[in-house]
Structure formats: C-alpha cells, structure tokens
Amino acid sequence: MQDIHIPTLIIGAGLTGLSCALHLQQDYLMVEKEQEPGGIVRTRTKPGGFHCDGTGHWLHLRNPYTKELVHRALGDNIVEYTRKASIHSKGVFTLFPFQANLDGLPREVILECLTGLWKARHPEDFGMSQPDGPPTSFEECILRLFGTGIASHFMTPYNEKLLGVPLSEVSPRYAERFVPKPSIEDILNGAFGQSKESLGYNASFIYPRVGGIGALPKALETLLEVKPHYGLKLEAINLAAKTATLSNGSLVRYDHLVNTMPLVDFLKLCTDLPEIVTENAAKLRSSTVHYFDVGVRGPGAEGSESHWVYFPEPEFVFYRVGSYSAVHKELAPAGCRSYYVEISGGYDAFRDRPDDLRKRVREDLIRGRILSENDEILMMDLCTIPHAYVVFDSHYEASRASVLDGLQPFSVTSCGRWGGWNYGGMEDAMLEGIQAAKQINNA
Numbered sequence: 001m002q003d004i005h006i007p008t009l010i011i012g013a014g015l016t017g018l019s020c021a022l023h024l025q026q027d028y029l030m031v032e033k034e035q036e037p038g039g040i041v042r043t044r045t046k047p048g049g050f051h052c053d054g055t056g057h058w059l060h061l062r063n064p065y066t067k068e069l070v071h072r073a074l075g076d077n078i079v080e081y082t083r084k085a086s087i088h089s090k091g092v093f094t095l096f097p098f099q100a101n102l103d104g105l106p107r108e109v110i111l112e113c114l115t116g117l118w119k120a121r122h123p124e125d126f127g128m129s130q131p132d133g134p135p136t137s138f139e140e141c142i143l144r145l146f147g148t149g150i151a152s153h154f155m156t157p158y159n160e161k162l163l164g165v166p167l168s169e170v171s172p173r174y175a176e177r178f179v180p181k182p183s184i185e186d187i188l189n190g191a192f193g194q195s196k197e198s199l200g201y202n203a204s205f206i207y208p209r210v211g212g213i214g215a216l217p218k219a220l221e222t223l224l225e226v227k228p229h230y231g232l233k234l235e236a237i238n239l240a241a242k243t244a245t246l247s248n249g250s251l252v253r254y255d256h257l258v259n260t261m262p263l264v265d266f267l268k269l270c271t272d273l274p275e276i277v278t279e280n281a282a283k284l285r286s287s288t289v290h291y292f293d294v295g296v297r298g299p300g301a302e303g304s305e306s307h308w309v310y311f312p313e314p315e316f317v318f319y320r321v322g323s324y325s326a327v328h329k330e331l332a333p334a335g336c337r338s339y340y341v342e343i344s345g346g347y348d349a350f351r352d353r354p355d356d357l358r359k360r361v362r363e364d365l366i367r368g369r370i371l372s373e374n375d376e377i378l379m380m381d382l383c384t385i386p387h388a389y390v391v392f393d394s395h396y397e398a399s400r401a402s403v404l405d406g407l408q409p410f411s412v413t414s415c416g417r418w419g420g421w422n423y424g425g426m427e428d429a430m431l432e433g434i435q436a437a438k439q440i441n442n443a
C-alpha cells in the first residue's frame with residue numbers, strides 16, 4: 001500500500017469496525033492487525049478438534065435493526081437457545097439469577113436473604129430510617145435493592161471476583177443494566193421453588209449453527225464491498241496532521257478516523273494529545289480475564305450440563321465456568337465436552353505458577369461438580385483478555401467523556417466495547433459502529 005488519502009480510516013475489523021464500514025456512505029480503509037475479522041468474536045479450533053470462542057459469546061438481540069442485520073448476514077445459519085444458567089453456592093446448584101432462585105439453599109441462608117430484603121425495602125419496620133439520597137456506589141446500590149443476605153451470599157463476592165476491585169469503588173450505574181431486579185413477589189416465589197427462569201437480559205440467545213460465533217463477523221465481512229486489510233497494524237497517529245502510520249510503512253491521510261482498538265492503547269499511539277485527555281486517560285481502568293479452554297472426555301458431573309455456572313465463593317479460583325458444548329454440542333468432538341473457565345483477580349496468586357493453576361482449576365472443577373474424577377482432560381489452553389471489563393469507578397464517567405470528547409476536534413470517533421471503553425455486548429458493538437457511520441455520513 002502506498003501513501004494515500006482516504007475519507008475514513010477504520011482501525012479494527014471487530015463487530016464495531018465491520019458494522020461501521022457496512023453503513024458508511026463514503027470510501028474507507030479498514031485495517032486489522034489479525035489475519036481475520038472478529039477481534040474476540042472469533043472461533044478457534046484447538047487440539048483434539050474442540051471449537052472454542054473467546055469465552056462464551058452468546059448473542060442477545062433486542063434491537064429490530066440488528067436482528068434484521070444478523071439474519072441478513074447469517075441467513076439460516078442460526079439456532080436459538082434458552083438459557084440454562086446456574087449458581088454453585090453452599091455446595092448446591094441453584095438457578096440464575098440468585099436473588100430470584102433461593103430455593104435449594106440451606107434454610108438459614110434463605111432466611112438471611114429474605115430478612116435482609118425486607119429490612120432493605122422496609123427499614124422502618126426494624127426501627128431504621130430510609131437512606132438519604134441516591135446510592136453512591138454499586139455496593140450501596142446492591143444493599144438497598146436486595147439487603148445484606150443476597151449481597152453477602154452472591155452479589156458482592158461474585159462481582160468482586162469478576163471485577164477484581166471492591167464494590168465500594170464501583171459506580172451505582174453498573175447495576176442499571178446488568179443486575180436483574182426481580183419484584184418482591186418473584187423473589188418470594190423463587191425462595192419457594194416457583195421461579196421464573198426468564199429474568200435478566202440474557203434469558204434466550206442465538207448462535208450460529210455452523211462455524212461458532214466467528215461465523216458472525218465472517219458473514220458481516222461478506223456484505224462489505226471493500227474488505228479489510230488484514231495483518232496490517234496501526235502504529236502511530238499524528239492527530240493534528242490527521243495522518244496514520246501503518247505497520248507496512250504507509251502513511252494514510254484521513255478526514256475521519258474511527259477507532260475500535262482499546263482506547264488506552266490507541267491513545268499511546270497518538271501525538272498532540274491535549275493534556276486533559278492524557279490526564280483522564282490515566283484514570284481509565286479495566287480488569288484482565290484469564291480463561292482456560294478445556295476439552296474433556298468422560299461422564300461429567302451434576303453441573304456439567306449447565307450452559308454456564310457462577311461460582312461466587314472465594315474457595316473456587318474461577319468466577320464462572322461455561323460450557324461451549326452444553327449450548328451447542330457440535331463445538332466438541334463426539335463423546336466429548338468443552339468448557340471455558342474464567343478467572344480474574346484469583347489469577348494473581350498463580351502468576352508465575354501456571355502448572356499449579358492448572359492443577360487448582362482441575363481440583364476446583366471436580367469440587368464444583370463440573371468434572372468427575374473419571375473425566376479425562378484432553379486439552380487445557382490458557383488465554384488472556386487484557387482489557388476484559390471496564391471498571392465503572394467514581395472517575396469512570398467523567399474521565400471517559402473527557403477523553404472521547406477530547407478526540408472529537410481531531411475528527412476521531414472511538415467506539416465499541418474497548419474503543420469506547422464501555423461494558424457492551426456484541427449487539428452494542430454493532431450499534432456503535434452504525435452510530436459512528438451515521439455521524440460521519442451526516443458530517
């Protein structure tokens with residue numbers, strides 16, 4: 001590629017970049033450092049013939065347009081599933097979400113959860129007053145919504161394991177989208193075995209019949225007239241001059257730039273960043289997730305057929321174990337099963353001891369009744385997602401807004417889960433790509 005001028009340069013061919021390209025009404029150049037589209041939304045075949053996504057990637061669609069887009073791209077390569085998610089706590093499995101499915105837990109735990117709920121909703125019955133003002137942290141939000149029992153048995157330990165930070169540091173906004181908020185009636189029904197399984201944003205989902213979740217970005221790519229350039233990396237940006245240097249040495253002059261690579265990494269490549277942007281970028285935090293793809297042959301145990309299982313208790317090193325093959329059996333060879341075992345903060349103690357971590361994960365999978373003693377592990381592959389979950393701390397919203405706004409005068413739109421430094425799913429990624437395209441089309 002020679003030095004060129006292009007109206008729009010798109011960094012990254014994940015779902016955000018692909019959907020942006022698809023909706024742009026002007027010429028673009030899309031560069032992707034990998035050899036195929038999808039970013040984390042790719043499916044790799046591991047030793048033994050296990051097809052693994054970048055941990056579970058199940059597609060929940062709410063927006064009519066993205067539904068149409070995904071159906072246009074995948075055609076009949078779609079299967080719909082109903083969630084089978086559970087929680088392992090106090091040695092038993094209960095259904096997800098915890099707060100609406102207390103049945104099965106020890107009686108004293110159920111009592112503690114229900115009493116805590118009552119106290120939280122009606123503090124005056126216990127001689128306490130209603131708290132003043134809105135909650136100031138996620139921890140406070142959980143306590144006000146569900147009380148101390150549900151908080152201490154699930155909400156707090158699970159979310160602290162996932163995010164790797166105390167919930168007192170997390171903004172209450174975090175609860176808005178991702179915490180199912182059943183009514184008191186649903187919680188009481190769930191405590192007496194009459195649960196509604198459809199609570200929460202991910203009660204059903206779709207998945208490609210063939211090709212794993214990686215089939216989705218590949219299908220979107222086929223809709224593009226101008227394909228991404230693979231194996232080509234953004235190396236530097238001169239914001240003032242609106243030029244980008246790529247790994248093949250070419251210099252690209254652009255009118256608009258759409259970034260979808262992780263925002264903090266993108267900013268490190270930029271010259272001429274305003275000081276306020278640099279200062280606020282330093283406050284953006286994320287958690288790193290390490291996960292094992294595991295391929296197994298054997299009889300399995302009680303929890304092996306759940307689509308995914310949450311493990312809130314600290315004695316388990318992982319916070320969640322999902323099964324690719326329990327959802328879509330074609331992802332594992334005949335007679336085998338496959339899992340993704342997700343670890344966040346718990347990884348640090350094993351940083352330099354990967355063999356000990358493998359041993360611990362196997363032991364915990366057996367203790368957690370996902371694997372049986374007789375299961376033969378055929379494959380166990382450790383992978384890392386450097387920026388997995390954005391930490392919604394007290395700096396988050398103002399810092400993020402300052403950074404994204406600070407890039408606008410340079411005609412840079414940074415969007416998507418990591419480009420926009422947000423907690424979004426695959427549908428959000430596609431919507432953000434479309435939004436970026438519309439903004440440029442209308443400029």
Ligand SMILES: Cc1cc2nc3c(=O)[nH]c(=O)nc-3n(C[C@H](O)[C@H](O)[C@H](O)COP(=O)(O)OP(=O)(O)OC[C@H]3O[C@@H](n4cnc5c(N)ncnc54)[C@H](O)[C@@H]3O)c2cc1C
Pocket residue numbers: 011012013014015016017031032033034037038039040041054055056057058059060232233234235260261262289385387388389415416417418419424425426427428429
């Ligand atoms: C653990 C986990 C589980 C998830 N599960 C689900 C789920 O079940 N359902 C759901 O809907 N969503 C899920 N998500 C969210 C989903 O993965 C994201 O919303 C989506 O993949 C974001 O796409 P993107 O295009 O914004 O980012 P990316 O996919 O990261 O795209 C960015 C692209 O930029 C490329 N790139 C990076 N640096 C450069 C460079 N210097 N030059 C050129 N290219 C570069 C990357 O290779 C990548 O292809 C999950 C996320 C995580 C972390």
